[in-house]
Amino acid sequence: MAVERTLSIIKPDAVAKNLIGQIYARFEAAGLRIVAARMLQLSEEQAGAFYAVHKERPFYKDLVTFMTSGPVMVQVLEGESAIQKNRDIMGATDPKKAAAGTLRHDFADSVDENAAHGSDGPETAAAEIEFFFGRDGICPRTR
Ligand code: DAT
Numbered sequence: 183m184a185v186e187r188t189l190s191i192i193k194p195d196a197v198a199k200n201l202i203g204q205i206y207a208r209f210e211a212a213g214l215r216i217v218a219a220r221m222l223q224l225s226e227e228q229a230g231a232f233y234a235v236h237k238e239r240p241f242y243k244d245l246v247t248f249m250t251s252g253p254v255m256v257q258v259l260e261g262e263s264a265i266q267k268n269r270d271i272m273g274a275t276d277p278k279k280a281a282a283g284t285l286r287h288d289f290a291d292s293v294d295e296n297a298a299h300g301s302d303g304p305e306t307a308a309a310e311i312e313f314f315f316g317r318d319g320i321c322p323r324t325r
């Protein structure tokens with residue numbers, strides 16, 4: 183077990199449903215600390231670049247349209263096994279397949295609008311954190 187950092191995004195559907203606080207409460211209850219946070223309206227260029235790995239997928243265009251449909255809340259979560267822990271909190275990509283008690287089961291209606299993003303491994307976590315917060319946009323929690 184190691185302390186990790188991961189990138190989390192509360193997507194436009196969940197921001198619109200006013201769920202930021204409820205989602206933050208789940209991160210905190212799981213022992214994850216928020217060490218950076220920012221609300222922003224993604225441009226098409228930003229959303230396209232963030233999801234560039236999915237460029238050839240049939241849902242790419244709709245994904246970019248959705249991710250730019252309203253503000254997102256972006257945060258860096260830190261804690262023991264933060265990457266997997268956040269994925270567990272989110273649940274399966276398709277809310278219909280997500281377990282009860284996960285964000286996507288409880289708060290999302292479809293795979294197209296599935297409430298949250300979480301990095302899927304150490305390399306993507308590092309790259310995604312840098313994408314939004316640069317190299318020194320993190321506030322270490324030393325207390
Ligand atoms: P995850 O967000 O669980 O890491 P992913 O990286 O495979 O899933 O896909 C990124 C996002 O793209 C996902 O959160 C929603 C969208 N997406 C994935 N598969 C899809 C599909 N079959 N139809 C529509 N949107 C999809």
Ligand code: MG
Nearest residue numbers: 299300301302
């Ligand atoms: Mg993914």
